[in-house]
Structure formats: C-alpha cells, structure tokens
Amino acid sequence: MKELLSQYFIYWLILVLFMIGPFGMIYKKNLVKKLMAMNIMQVAVIIFFLVLGQKAGGTIPIEIHGLTGVEHYINPLPHALMLTAIVVSLSTTGVALALLLLIQRRFGTLEEDEMLRRMNQ
Amino acid sequence: MREQLPALIVIVPLLTALVTPLIAYLSAKLLRAVVTGAILVSNLSAMGALLRVLAEGPWHYRFGGWAPPWGIEYVIDPLSGGMAVLISFISLVVAVYSGPFLKEDTWLRKGIFYALYLLLTAGLLGMVVTGDAFNLYVFLEISSLAAYALIASGGEKATVAAFRYLLIGTVGASFYLLGVGYLYSVTGSLNMADLALRLQPLTESPAVMTAVLMLLVGMAIKMALFPLHGWLPDSYTYAPPPAAAFISGVMTKVSAYVLLRFFFFVFSAVSGPVPAALTVLGWAAAVGIIIGSVMAIAQSDFRRMLAYSSVAQIGYIVLGLAIGNMYGLIGAVLHILNHAVMKSCLFLVAGGVKWKTGEHTIEKYAALCRQMPLTMGAFLIAALSMVGLPPTAGFFSKWYLALGAIEAGMWPYIAVIVLSSLLNAVYFFRVIEHVYMKKAGPKPAEASGSGMELPAAMLLPIVLLGVGILVIGILNESIVTQILQYAIPGGGR
Amino acid sequence: MNRRFGTIVLGTAFRFLVPFIMVYGMYVLMHGEYSPGGGFQAGALFGIAVVLDRLVQGEEAMLSISGTKAVILAGIGTFIYGFIGVLTVLLNGNFLEYGVFPLDMIEGERHALGILGIEIGVTICVMATIIAIFDALTRREEW
Amino acid sequence: MTRFISFFGLGLMTLMLFITTSGLPVLFDPESPAALHVSPRYIEKSHEETGSPNFVTAVLADYRGYDTLGETTVIFTAGLATVLLLRAARKDSDRIPGGKEE
Numbered sequence: 001m002k003e004l005l006s007q008y009f010i011y012w013l014i015l016v017l018f019m020i021g022p023f024g025m026i027y028k029k030n031l032v033k034k035l036m037a038m039n040i041m042q043v044a045v046i047i048f049f050l051v052l053g054q055k056a057g058g059t060i061p062i063e064i065h066g067l068t069g070v071e072h073y074i075n076p077l078p079h080a081l082m083l084t085a086i087v088v089s090l091s092t093t094g095v096a097l098a099l100l101l102l103i104q105r106r107f108g109t110l111e112e113d114e115m116l117r118r119m120n121q
Numbered sequence: 122m123r124e125q126l127p128a129l130i131v132i133v134p135l136l137t138a139l140v141t142p143l144i145a146y147l148s149a150k151l152l153r154a155v156v157t158g159a160i161l162v163s164n165l166s167a168m169g170a171l172l173r174v175l176a177e178g179p180w181h182y183r184f185g186g187w188a189p190p191w192g193i194e195y196v197i198d199p200l201s202g203g204m205a206v207l208i209s210f211i212s213l214v215v216a217v218y219s220g221p222f223l224k225e226d227t228w229l230r231k232g233i234f235y236a237l238y239l240l241l242t243a244g245l246l247g248m249v250v251t252g253d254a255f256n257l258y259v260f261l262e263i264s265s266l267a268a269y270a271l272i273a274s275g276g277e278k279a280t281v282a283a284f285r286y287l288l289i290g291t292v293g294a295s296f297y298l299l300g301v302g303y304l305y306s307v308t309g310s311l312n313m314a315d316l317a318l319r320l321q322p323l324t325e326s327p328a329v330m331t332a333v334l335m336l337l338v339g340m341a342i343k344m345a346l347f348p349l350h351g352w353l354p355d356s357y358t359y360a361p362p363p364a365a366a367f368i369s370g371v372m373t374k375v376s377a378y379v380l381l382r383f384f385f386f387v388f389s390a391v392s393g394p395v396p397a398a399l400t401v402l403g404w405a406a407a408v409g410i411i412i413g414s415v416m417a418i419a420q421s422d423f424r425r426m427l428a429y430s431s432v433a434q435i436g437y438i439v440l441g442l443a444i445g446n447m448y449g450l451i452g453a454v455l456h457i458l459n460h461a462v463m464k465s466c467l468f469l470v471a472g473g474v475k476w477k478t479g480e481h482t483i484e485k486y487a488a489l490c491r492q493m494p495l496t497m498g499a500f501l502i503a504a505l506s507m508v509g510l511p512p513t514a515g516f517f518s519k520w521y522l523a524l525g526a527i528e529a530g531m532w533p534y535i536a537v538i539v540l541s542s543l544l545n546a547v548y549f550f551r552v553i554e555h556v557y558m559k560k561a562g563p564k565p566a567e568a569s570g571s572g573m574e575l576p577a578a579m580l581l582p583i584v585l586l587g588v589g590i591l592v593i594g595i596l597n598e599s600i601v602t603q604i605l606q607y608a609i610p611g612g613g614r
Numbered sequence: 615m616n617r618r619f620g621t622i623v624l625g626t627a628f629r630f631l632v633p634f635i636m637v638y639g640m641y642v643l644m645h646g647e648y649s650p651g652g653g654f655q656a657g658a659l660f661g662i663a664v665v666l667d668r669l670v671q672g673e674e675a676m677l678s679i680s681g682t683k684a685v686i687l688a689g690i691g692t693f694i695y696g697f698i699g700v701l702t703v704l705l706n707g708n709f710l711e712y713g714v715f716p717l718d719m720i721e722g723e724r725h726a727l728g729i730l731g732i733e734i735g736v737t738i739c740v741m742a743t744i745i746a747i748f749d750a751l752t753r754r755e756e757w
Numbered sequence: 758m759t760r761f762i763s764f765f766g767l768g769l770m771t772l773m774l775f776i777t778t779s780g781l782p783v784l785f786d787p788e789s790p791a792a793l794h795v796s797p798r799y800i801e802k803s804h805e806e807t808g809s810p811n812f813v814t815a816v817l818a819d820y821r822g823y824d825t826l827g828e829t830t831v832i833f834t835a836g837l838a839t840v841l842l843l844r845a846a847r848k849d850s851d852r853i854p855g856g857k858e859e
Contacts (some may be wrong), residue, residue: 026763044295145725185709259824331773692832692833721804725808732825732826746836750839751839
C-alpha cells in the first residue's frame with residue numbers, strides 16, 4: 001500500500017481536482033462557482049503534464065555549463081506545452097469574466113435559477 | 122511557393138485576422154474585400170493541395186523544418202484535404218453573406234467581427250490539417266474562443282448561451298487535453314502518426330483505455346452528441362445569423378472529424394477498448410437521432426428547430442463511425458459534407474427571412490413563397506435533402522449508412538434511420554406547408570419597395586448552396602469514387 | 615478607470631516603480647533564452663506597468679493607450695510573429711524555419727535571432743491585450 | 758432524475774479513472790516513455806541547433822514555434838472577444854440593420 005501511495009498518489013490528487021470540474025459544473029448553481037470549477041479542472045490538467053515531465057534526480061531544464069546527459073535535466077516538453085495551456089486557460093477565463101460582467105449588467109444576478117426566471121419573463 | 126500550400130491554407134486567414142482591426146480602422150470599405158480574398162486564397166490552396174494529394178498520396182509539411190516527432194507537421198490526405206476545402210468554401214460563402222448584416226456597425230465592431238470570423242475559420246482549418254495532437258488542442262481553443270465571442274455578440278440571451286457553451290466547451294477541451302496527456306505518458310510522443318505506431322503494442326494498457334474514454338467524452342461534448350448536447354440549442358438559436366450559419370455548418374463536424382481521425386487512424390489497431398467505445402457511441406447516436414428529431418417537432422422557432430435537427434444529424438455521422446465498415450465510413454464522411462452544406466443553407470435562409478420579416482417563428486413563414494421565391498426554393502431543396510429524398514444530397518449519405526448497417530447486420534440502426542427520416546419529414550413538411558400552402562396572413566404582401574427579395578450579397582450564397590445540394594446529390598457517385606474512397610481508412614493509396 | 619485613486623504617497627511611489635518594472639520586463643524579454651522568462655512574462659510585466667500607471671494616475675497617465683488602439687496593437691504584435699514566418703517562407707524555407715536567414719552566422723545564432731524576433735512580437739501582443747482587457751473592464755460611461 | 762443519472766455517470770467515471778492510474782508510468786520515473794522517446798533530443802541538441810541553453814524556450818519558440826503562434830493568437834482572440842463584448846456591443850443587438858422593425 002505504501003509503495004502504491006508513493007508511486008501513484010499525485011495522480012489520484014490530480015484526478016480528484018480534475019473531477020471537481022464536471023461535478024461543480026452540474027451541482028453548483030452560481031455562475032462564478034461554475035467558472036471556478038472549470039479553472040480547477042484546467043489547473044489539474046496542467047499539473048498532470050508537469051508531473052509527467054518530472055524525473056528523479058533531474059534539475060531545471062536550463063543547460064548548466066559542463067553538465068551534459070539526458071538524465072540530469074527534467075523533460076522540457078511538458079513545460080513548453082503547459083505554458084501554452086496556461087495561456088489558453090487565462091484567455092478562456094478572461095472571456096468568461098467578460099461574459100459574466102455582461103450577464104450581471106443585463107440580468108442583475110449571477111444565480112442560475114434566478115437568471116433563468118428573469119430571462120423567461 | 123508550391124511546396125508551401127499546406128501552410129497557406131491556415132496561415133493566410135490567420136495572419137489576415139491579425140491585421141483586420143487595423144484595416145477596419147484605416148478603411149472599412151476595403152475590409153470585406155480583404156476578408157473574402159483571404160478566405161478565397163485559403164480555399165484555392167486547399168483545392169490545390171487536395172488535387173496534388175489525390176494524384177501523389179499524402180503530403181507532409183514540416184513547420185520550422187523539424188522532423189515530425191520533434192516538430193509539428195501538417196498532414197494533408199484526401200480526408201483532411203477534402204475537409205479543408207469544405208470548411209473554407211462554407212466560410213467563403215458565409216463571409217459574402219455577412220456583409221449586409223454589418224453595414225450599419227462601427228468600424229470597431231465590424232473589424233472585430235471579421236477578425237473573429239477569420240480566426241474561427243483558421244482554427245477549424247488548423248484542426249483539420251494538423252498531424253499533431255497538441256497543435257490540434259491549440260487550434261481547437263482558437264476556434265472555440267472565437268465561436269464563444271461570435272455567439273455572445275447576438276444579444277442578451279446569447280450572452281447566457283455563450284457562457285454556458287464556454288463552460289461546457291472548456292470542460293470538453295480539458296477532457297481532450299487530459300486524454301492527450303495519458304497518451305503522452307505511455308508513448309512519449311504527440312505526433313499522430315508516431316502515436317499510432319507506438320500505441321500498437323499498448324492496446325491493452327489501462328492508460329490507453331482511459332485516453333480513449335477521455336477523447337471520446339471531450340469530442341462528444343464538442344460535437345453535441347446526444348446526452349451532452351445541452352449547450353447547442355440556445356447557442357445556435359441566439360447567435361447572429363452569419364455566425365450561426367457558419368458555426369452550425371462546420372463546427373460540430375470538425376469535432377466529429379477529430380473523433381474519426383483518432384479512432385480510425387491513431388487507434389487503428391482495432392483490439393482493446395476502441396470497439397467497445399464505438400458500440401457505446403453508436404447507441405448514444407441512435408438515441409440522439411430519435412430524441413433530436415422529436416424535440417425538433419416540438420419547436421415553434423425555426424432556428425431552434427434547426428438546432429435540434431443538428432443534434433439528430435450529428436447522430437448520423439457518429440452512427441456511420443460506429444458501423445465502422447467501408448460503407449458506414451463513406452456514409453459518415455459524405456454526411457459531414459452534405460450536412461454542412463444543408464444546415465448552412467437552412468440557417469442562411471433563416472437569416473434571410475429574419476432580414477425580410479423580422480420574425481423567426483414558423484407561423485410567420487406563411488406564404489413566403491410569393492415574397493421570396495428564390496430563397497424559398499433553396500429552402501425547399503435543403504429541406505427535402507434533410508428528409509432524404511432521392512435527387513438531393515441527403516438521400517445518398519443515408520443510403521450508404523443503411524448499406525453499411527445491412528452489411529454489418531445492425532438492424533436496429535436501419536430502423537433508426539428509417540424512423541428518423543419520417544420524423545424529419547414531419548417537421549420539415551410542417552414548414553413547407555406554411556411556406557407554400559398557407560394563405561398569407563392578415564397583412565397582405567405590400568409589394569415591397571426594393572425590387573429584390575434580398576440584397577444580392579445574401580441571395581447569391583443561399584442560391585449557391587441550394588444548387589450545391591443538388592450538384593452534390595447528382596455527382597455523389599464521382600465524389601465517392603474519386604475522393605471519399607481514398608479518404609476512409611483502409612481505402613488509401 | 616478615469617479617476618485617479620492614488621494619494622500623493624501612492625502616486626510618487628508608483629512613479630518610481632513603473633520604470634523599474636519596464637526595465638525588468640526588458641530584461642526578461644532579452645534574457646528569456648538563458649533563464650526562465652520570455653515574451654509572455656515580459657509582455658505581462660509591460661502590461662502591468664501601463665495598468666499600474668493608469669490606476670494611479672487616472673486620466674493624466676503618461677502611458678495612456680485606449681482599448682481600441684490596444685486591440686490593433688495586439689494584432690500587429692502577433693503579426694510580427696507571423697511575419698517572421700512569412701519571411702522564412704519567402705526565403706525558400708518552411709514556415710518559421712529560422713535557419714534560412716541569409717546572415718553570416720552559425721546555425722544556432724540565426725535561430726536565436728529568430729527566437730528573439732518572435733518574442734518581441736509576443737511581448738507586444740500580450741502587453742496590448744492586457745491593456746485592452748483592462749480598458750474594456752473598467753470603462754463604464756458607454757453603458 | 759437527470760441529476761441522479763449524471764452523478765452516477767460521473768461517479769463511475771471517477772472510479773474508472775482511479776483504477777486505471779496503474780497504467781500510468783510511476784511518478785518521477787527517469788525511464789518513463791515520455792523521458793525516453795522525444796525529449797532527449799531537446800536536451801542534447803537544442804543548444805547546438807537553436808542557440809538557446811534554455812530548453813523550454815527552445816521547444817516553445819523553435820521546435821514547436823507554430824504552437825506558440827497559435828497561443829499568441831489565442832491571447833489576441835481573448836482580447837478581441839473582451840473588447841467586442843464590453844466596448845463594441847450594440848445597444849439593441851437583437852435588431853438587424855436594414856431589416857424591418859419587429
């Protein structure tokens with residue numbers, strides 16, 4: 001059990017974080033909370049990739065003079081990919097906040113039930 | 122320059138989009154010509170690439186000159202080339218159509234609308250031609266963000282619809298990215314061809330099974346497959362007409378294409394979890410076809426009816442994938458083509474009617490055949506094609522699907538196809554009846570002043586797509602034997 | 615945000631801070647190849663410098679760019695990136711193949727030059743987008 | 758009812774995800790496929806090939822430079838979207854110019 005924990009436990013943590021996304025999307029009625037659930041989900045994916053890039057005994061992926069060899073540096077590819085993913089996540093959040101601002105101005109609420117009621121009036 | 126054609130398909134609309142706000146600021150008149158020109162160049166490049174691919178086999182383009190597993194490559198094969206031609210063509214038609222809708226806007230709104238429109242086009246094209254799983258995600262997000270913004274610009278209710286679409290769409294994209302992460306963790310590669318190679322010994326691995334599930338859920342959300350279609354009706358209903366026509370025409374189909382690409386090219390070794398996933402997909406699609414059609418009957422808003430019909434139609438495409446033999450796949454790909462043209466045409470008609478009468482409810486379509494004969498002619502063709510009557514395009518894709526289902530011995534699917542055709546007939550004949558049979562309401566058609574039924578820029582695309590449906594229907598055999606036969610897996614050269 | 619909310623202390627402090635942030639942004643941009651950093655981070659720093667200035671100085675901000683102009687600038691920034699790619703295509707290379715620049719350098723240096731070029735484009739885009747979003751979120755009089 | 762079904766589905770999915778973690782490489786394994794297949798070239802050759810001792814920058818801006826163009830475009834798209842929604846919205850955006858009044 002202890003071995004299993006040391007080998008996989010971060011994955012479990014990431015999956016819990018990841019599943020917060022869909023669960024929050026369904027069971028939270030406040031739009032801001034839904035947005036937060038979405039963000040947590042994206043962060044979980046980012047952590048997942050970064051964990052994949054990690055190596056025991058590796059240092060940051062910037063060349064140190066005199067230190068050559070693949071095993072001394074952690075995998076740079078997930079880091080590069082996740083820089084992109086972070087930016088995507090930031091952009092999505094920005095657009096979502098702009099939409100929330102509009103919804104707040106037009107309907108005066110961010111609670112989903114209340115909003116739907118006012119929309120159908 | 123000829124060697125650069127695959128890059129031009131995406132780069133030209135992308136780079137034009139970047140300077141579109143500047144062009145709008147300098148000269149709003151030039152704007153439409155530039156935008157249309159950029160999409161035209163993209164369309165011509167796609168056609169050129171497709172022709173060469175049909176003659177010489179798949180074409181690989183390396184970005185930055187780096188060899189595939191390390192760099193990003195574009196792969197044009199008959200399937201992706203054909204999709205690129207389709208997307209850029211629909212985009213071109215809708216770009217022409219969108220002109221009158223933006224006439225009275227400020228330069229800022231015009232510029233941003235066209236920039237987002239070009240970004241949406243470039244994003245979808247990039248998703249289709251790329252050979253790299255992560256590059257696909259980046260372009261997926263470009264197209265999605267542009268689509269959210271375009272939908273949200275349609276008014277009050279559209280904002281809510283766009284926000285919901287944003288949340289659900291991002292969940293879908295996250296699922297896709299996590300799926301790619303699982304694949305990366307067991308193979309160490311992101312290139313699709315390389316992935317296919319390195320997945321062969323791993324088909325029984327639980328991580329691959331999870332990856333299949335993740336990609337399935339992610340793309341099912343993005344293409345609004347039945348239990349996950351919640352975002353679609355509102356988005357399509359409240360989006361501004363040009364955006365609705367383009368988004369409804371191609372966006373969900375591109376996700377279906379991605380699913381096809383992954384399931385039949387990347388996970389091409391057919392052992393392991395893929396057949397099980399396809400079976401689940403098939404049943405979801407079958408239920409979705411019936412429920413989408415039934416919901417469409419219940420609607421009184423024309424656009425909402427079309428939106429529910431989209432849920433049903435995406436089911437056909439997935440059904441073809443689930444059948445999985447040659448006829449099934451041909452039917453699926455042919456239906457991607459047909460449905461893109463038909464649904465765009467119908468949404469263009471809806472926008473035209475809104476322009477003329479300011480109404481969207483089906484009741485107000487009464488006796489429109491006098492006021493707008495050409496538009497309603499195109500509508501009639503598109504509607505008959507949706508129902509699936511023989512000379513039109515829609516018949517042939519259903520025919521191939523049915524052939525595939527018979528060959529695979531999947532009788533329930535045939536029942537679903539026949540039943541849904543009847544349901545389609547019910548809701549489309551209701552509209553046709555209003556258009557052609559009903560007397561005009563209390564308000565007599567006051568011989569409207571402007572001689573044309575619609576501005577030429579709007580009428581032309583509608584008629585073009587209407588004729589296109591007939592042409593595809595008549596030429597379907599040569600399309601299948603010349604292009605699609607090589608496009609589906611196992612039929613290539 | 616048209617009204618300044620800074621008191622005299624805040625105003626003076628930030629007037630000192632803003633140039634330093636900009637210099638730091640420049641450093642992050644130029645040094646991105648050798649240490650953590652690069653276009654995005656530098657763009658964020660530049661954007662923050664402008665936003666801080668706007669927050670503290672209000673209307674009198676020296677670095678005032680309106681949101682609509684910022685959008686155009688963001689497009690141009692990204693276009694610089696794309697244009698370097700187009701340049702490599704015109705020089706008979708593939709898109710973004712920096713090795714084809716006709717310069718008398720070793721391969722690595724030509725690539726480094728290309729990287730610096732695209733990082734400048736990214737910096738401009740990120741900076742302008744931050745300003746545009748800030749401007750859109752804070753301007754209310756049109757409503 | 759729908760809530761119950763979705764809860765059930767999501768719960769099932771979570772369970773499956775937990776079970777299938779055993780297929781993933783062990784944490785921080787220097788021998789994992791990701792560490793052995795594509796990335797070694799970036800670590801060994803990038804200084805020579807791209808002139809950048811920072812491997813992440815080399816991958817981001819050179820080997821996968823096209824992704825970064827897409828990424829920059831995403832930011833630009835977000836800026837456009839925000840300005841469109843908050844600065845350039847029509848007051849009466851349901852109406853279509855030129856079309857008849859409702």
